[in-house]
Amino acid sequence: MSQDVRVAPGFINGDVSFWMRDIGLPTQRASLAGDIEVDVAIVGGGLTGLWTAYYLTKAQPELEIAxxxxxxxxxxxxxxxxGWMSAEPAGQFRRYAAAHGAESARAMQREMFTAVDEVVTVAQQEGFAEDLVKDGLIHVATNGPQLARARAHLDELREQGWGKDDVFELGVDDLRERVNVHGMRGGYWTPHCARVHPAKFTRGLAAVVEALGVTIYEGTTAESIAPRAVRTDHGTVRAKYVVQALEGYTHSLPRQERRLLPMNSSMIVTERLTEQQLDAIGWRGAELVGDMAHGFTYMQRTADGRVALGGRAVPYDFNSSFDERGRTADRSVGMLSKRLGEVFPALRNVQIDHSWSGVLGVPRDWCAAVNFDRDAGILSAGGYVGHGLSGTNLAARTLRDLILGEQTDLVRLPWVGRTARNWEPEPLRWIGATALYAVYRAADGRENHSQSGKTDVLARAANVISGR
Ligand SMILES: Cc1cc2nc3c(=O)[nH]c(=O)nc-3n(C[C@H](O)[C@H](O)[C@H](O)COP(=O)(O)OP(=O)(O)OC[C@H]3O[C@@H](n4cnc5c(N)ncnc54)[C@H](O)[C@@H]3O)c2cc1C
Structure with missing residues (x-):
């Protein structure tokens, strides 16, 4: 570990995440014990899978779901x-609009607003809303090009259907009332975002789903998915419908190696901050905070008074490999700690309690999709590109309607039936992803010294190449 990083005694690197350690790693539920037959088999016990089980069983309690x-x-x-439960679109408005028209893309945006409120309501009703607070989301610009991008983005949001009460431009004084980011020049706030403790939330939803009669087989690996069947290392699950809900792990299934790129995102969390430190950073509410850099830093002030900060330090490892338990390269921990000190100089000497990483699934066109092969009875959803907390809820309600054959507005959204081309084979994939993020980092550095209000030419070129 770099000498600049001050780790706390008992510092943990990996072991799933700070959130899981915070509530204690769970005892694994029973594995599948041989072949079974159900109505719906769901592969993956993340939010896509859990929400799909939740809505299906609420709609038709007699369904057998595994x-x-x-x-x-x-x-x-x-x-x-x-833990950003935000309404930002899980994909690119311009691409949905190009394929299905602007009104269809706006409908998708409206559903993302609804998804945030739906999640908050269900979590409160079902009793797993601990630490969940809807205080909104702030984006902060700290140089001229970032400020210009923030303003241009506000214009884009208006075109995408964000009304006057959906997003507000903030000057430096308005920002300072909520958070004191070093060198801030302006930004915006939207009320459509809730802060989530990811482990409490996901574990709470899993318990609710189980209590509703869904069986969760843990310690059970799907080895392949075929029409109306999932073959696992513990037997075969036959089902009328199979829902593939693997997002960043999709590449582990045969013939899907290049469908979604497993993009690493890494996080650090500080020790509990003192009252003086909290005063210095001026962040007392539960707003989520992000920057406008190309490398993108996202932050949450946790319910117990820490700062959790994440970013794409080393975004992709050769051949889609990654440490499943979340161990993070020292270099990444160093980069994130340095970023924390840049954003909040008062936290330069704070101790880091935990670092971890995970993978999200990125499609080649950066647009999430919900798919249904009716003949094979196979459905899938994912590719939320960092907006999966609300995206999974919207996808799950859409999967429910597709399975139940309901002709709702949800099944007409532009992400339904969308396919992107595969990612390039290795080593092109690794070279491309690594080079691209190096360029974004260089562009961020250059923008810090830029006198103009224009996005750096390197970043503009990288956006064209990456399709972002
Ligand atoms: C560090 C990090 C920060 C992020 N921050 C945010 C954020 O602030 N806001 C936001 O909206 N989104 C964020 N995201 C993205 C968001 O978390 C995901 O998009 C979302 O959780 C995806 O949910 P999922 O259920 O589709 O996939 P996952 O939660 O990844 O679930 C897939 C499950 O499948 C299991 N699995 C894997 N292989 C197999 C197999 N062969 N057989 C059976 N099971 C298998 C895995 O163990 C896993 O539990 C972040 C992601 C990461 C990694």
Missing amino acids: IVEKYFAGFGASGRNG
Whole structure:
């Protein structure tokens, strides 16, 4: 570990996430014990799988539903993320609009607003809303090009259907009332975002789903998915419908190696901050905070008074490999700690209690999709590109309607039936992803010294190449 990083005694690197350690790693539920037959088999015990089971069983309690999960519910991104339950679109408006028209893309945006409120309401009703607070989301610009991008983004949001009460531009003084980011020049706030403790939330939803009669088989790995059947290392699950809910782990199934790129996102969390430190950073509410850099830093002030900060330090490892338990390269921990000190100089000497990583699934066109092969009875959802906390809820309600054959507005959304081309084979995939993020980092550095209000030419070129 770099000498600049001050780790706390008992510092943990990996072991799933700070959130899981905070509530204690669970005892694994029973594995599948031989072949079974059910109505719906769900592969993956993250939020896509759990929400799908929740809505299906609420709609038709007599359905027999089984979830197969390799480790335990919430082991993947759903139990490790930054806890931003935001309404930002799980994909790119312009691409949905190009394929289905602007009104269809706006309908998708409206559903994302609804998804945030739906999640908050259900979590409160079902009793797993601990630490969940809807205080909104702030984006802060700290240089001229970032400020110009923030303003241009506000214009785009207006075109995408964000009304006057959905997002507010903030000047430096308005920002300072909520958070004191070093060098801030302006930004915006939207009320459509809730802070989540990912492990409490996911474990709570899993318990609710189980109490409703869904069986969760843990320690059970799906080896392949075929029409109306999931073959696992503990037997075969035959089902009328199979829902693939693996997001960042999709590449582990045969013939799906290049469908979604497993993008690493890494996080650190500080020790509990003192009152003086909290005063210095001026962050007392539960707003989520992010920057406008190309490398993108996301932060949460946790309910117990820490700062959790994440970013794409080393975004992709060769051949889609990654440490499943979340161990994070020292270099990444160093980069994130340095970023924490840049954002909040008062926290430069704070101790880091935990670092961890996880993977989210990125499609080649950066647009999430919900798919249904009716003949094979196979459905899938994922590719939320960092907006999975609310995206999984919207996807799950859509999967429910597709399975039940309901002709609702949800099944007409532009992400239904969307396919992207595969990612390039190795080593091109690794070279491309690594080079791209190096360029974004260089562009961020150059923008810090830029006198103009224009996005750096390197980043503009990288956006064209990456399709972002
Ligand atoms: C560090 C990090 C920060 C993030 N921050 C945010 C954020 O702040 N806001 C936001 O909206 N999104 C965020 N995301 C993305 C978001 O967490 C995901 O998009 C979302 O949780 C995906 O849920 P899922 O259920 O589709 O996949 P996952 O939660 O990854 O679930 C997939 C499950 O499948 C299991 N599995 C894997 N292989 C197999 C197999 N062969 N057989 C059976 N089971 C298998 C895994 O163990 C896992 O539990 C973040 C992601 C990461 C990694």
